[in-house]
Amino acid sequence: MIRSVAHIAFNVKDIKKSLHFYCDILGLQMAFEMKDKNGNPWIYNVKVAEGQYLELIVGGVHEYSYKPGNVGFSHLSLEVEDINEIADNLRENGITIDVEPKLGRDMNYQCWAKDPDGNRIEFMQFSPSSPQVKGHW
Template structure:
């Protein structure tokens, strides 16, 4: 039935900043764009893996009000080979880490950042015996 995760969708305030972050900083590929019924940009797709994407929707307005446990997307998690190399690369590109590399409660190594809209992103380096590695 389910073949995998197709995409995670985020509404962003400044598409230029978001695309810069996901493509230039994280090194992902801007795959394609979908336009609305008026021919205007609507969604930008950034590819994270084979047939896996982050959808970035144009036109968000930042709430500027932090809320604990807001309903909706909590965070985006990207699996990586070496969390320390990722952290070093992000810091070299001027990205502040919210959480430096450490072993998380689930037993895997992780670090955390935020995208230009404040969305939390986890970089996960699973151990060989981690449930994240099961087929």
């Protein structure tokens, strides 16, 4: 059956901006690139954790626009060691923090920002009392 999340895929408008954001700013590692049948750049796989990747797919043309309550993708959540460190790093790199670090209802620390294509990202620092750590609410 299901073992884990293998990847999340985003169509991206500008692969250089996306790779800069995910690799240079967030510190993730570019793992491998796949080319299309004509040898053109197609998919860039950025490693998040062992066996878990973000697939950045070249050629996105329509702007993404999140609307609360819409069916479908809402956000990507990335676990971090230190919520204030990631928030400071984002600010230092010119990334707007949409929600400043705070304690969420689930007892985890969180802050929010967007990637270059407008995808919402929640950065989350787990606390020992959180349901994600305990495995229940």
